[in-house]
Amino acid sequence: MAGYDLSNRLVIGIASSALFNLDESGRVFNEQGPAAYLAYQREHLDDTLRPGVAYPFVRRLLSLNDLSADPDDPLVEVIVLSRNSPETGLRVMRSIAAHELPITRAIFTEGRAPFPYMEPLNMALFLSADAADVRQAVENGLPAGHVQESPGLDDDPLDRGLRVAFDFDSVLADDASEQVYASGGLHRFQEHELANQNLAHEPGPLRELLRRLNQIQAEEERRREDLPGYRMRLRVSVVTARSAPAHERALWSLREWGLRVNDAFFLGGIAKGPILETLRPHIFFDDQQLHLTSESVPSVHIPFGVRNAEPRPGRGGPPTSRTPPPSDTTMQHTWLP
Known part of the structure; x- marks a missing residue:
């Protein structure tokens, strides 16, 4: 049996931090650590997460799948790429279902950067609120973007555009x-x-x-x-x-x-x-x-590009201000959903 072919679709990778507003759970992680964060997500498993910055874009993009004559052959595929663990990612997937978003595929990498999976998944874009992950993906020649904080979201349900x-x-x-x-x-x-x-x-x-x-x-x-x-x-x-x-x-x-x-x-x-x-x-x-x-x-x-070039230590410029992407041993210090 042939696998599900992604080659002729628009495939988008989305971090939970771009799709949903994770401010509250992020504070728990940063202030109390991963054990408290796990307990918090278990306690709030059925509390639906609120839409984040990329939610209006993703929801509308997925709605264009009604152009396909075959529901099993969609034009657009959105896949969650998240630093959450599989268990803490449960709340993300339940929130997706509660919002009735047709997203069924996900990769949870528990503290590790998920962007290396972009290429085998044929992704044309990865969106994340993790600036370090995005920069590292771009440095590896991958199409990634860092979503910016935005207090106002235009997601009028009557506007199908x-x-x-x-x-x-x-x-x-x-x-x-x-x-x-x-x-x-x-x-x-x-x-x-x-x-x-x-x-x-x-x-x-x-x-x-x-x-x-x-x-x-x-x-x-x-x-x-x-x-x-x-x-x-x-x-x-x-x-x-x-x-x-x-x-x-x-x-x-x-x-x-x-x-x-x-x-x-x-x-x-x-x-x-x-x-x-x-x-x-x-x-x-x-x-x-x-x-x-x-x-x-x-x-x-x-x-x-040149506007985003960072001086490297030992090359005549100040040290880079970017924090290196956290490893498994440093994930307890940084909220990277």
């Missing part, structure tokens, strides 16, 4: 042009992009995610052909600090990749926050923390 927004450089594309900007400034960057406007960028960490989203949009277009009244639900945007003439290379790259977006915002230094608050994406990916300050937009930091 899914709006996804990407920055361009160091997110969809590589960071080669940002390296030019970092070393030569805006004028040199604009010259470089104009001279290379017909040369597609190398892919960035989330280009494959966009490709998979475009495949779902193609399914929506086929549905609209069969049902003229069907309203497209998935909408994809690029929100970038690029402006003319550098916009042409971004559009040329999308064309050469065989990909597309519905909206493009070439802001040329205008603050992204007000634009995003009007666009109201259910998730926004950017490589720079300064663009992820909106309290009403679920945001994800992609720690890739």
Whole structure:
């Protein structure tokens, strides 16, 4: 019997810290340790966890599986990747069931980073609130994002749409042009992009995610052909600090990749926050923390490229401030769900 094939699906990995609000249980872990945390999760096993930052995105993404003619052959697969132990992960799985999310697959690694399982599971994205896990995944060439704290979540049950927004450089594309900007400034960057406007960028960490989203949009277009009244639900945007003439290379790259977006915002230094608050994406990916300050937009930091380079000890810069990923022996000191 053949196994369940993930190769033709959009597969997302989600940490429990991204899917649910774990503030309360996290405090127990940090203040009282793993034994108290285990006891707390046992006591609250049937207390459903509240939605977290990535919940609206995940719920809407999974709803697009109704485009598949066969319920056993979904377009989207979401798999839990969690540092919880199998037993403490029980509450996560019961909360998933209580929220009626069609997520049935999970990996619990009890204190160890779960991202090494992304590649065998064909994941186009891993979302986590654990910054160290995400950075290590990206350093290993994997598409991961660190969800940012967001007090306001737009999850109107009457709104069936899914709006996804990407920055361009160091997110969809590589960071080669940002390296030019970092070393030569805006004028040199604009010259470089104009001279290379017909040369597609190398892919960035989330280009494959966009490709998979475009495949779902193609399914929506086929549905609209069969049902003229069907309203497209998935909408994809690029929100970038690029402006003319550098916009042409971004559009040329999308064309050469065989990909597309519905909206493009070439802001040329205008603050992204007000634009995003009007666009109201259910998730926004950017490589720079300064663009992820909106309290009403679920945001994800992609720690890739020159903007996120960290000095290494002994190489002429200050020691890195990042705490190394905890091992089994250090997990009692850090909440890493």
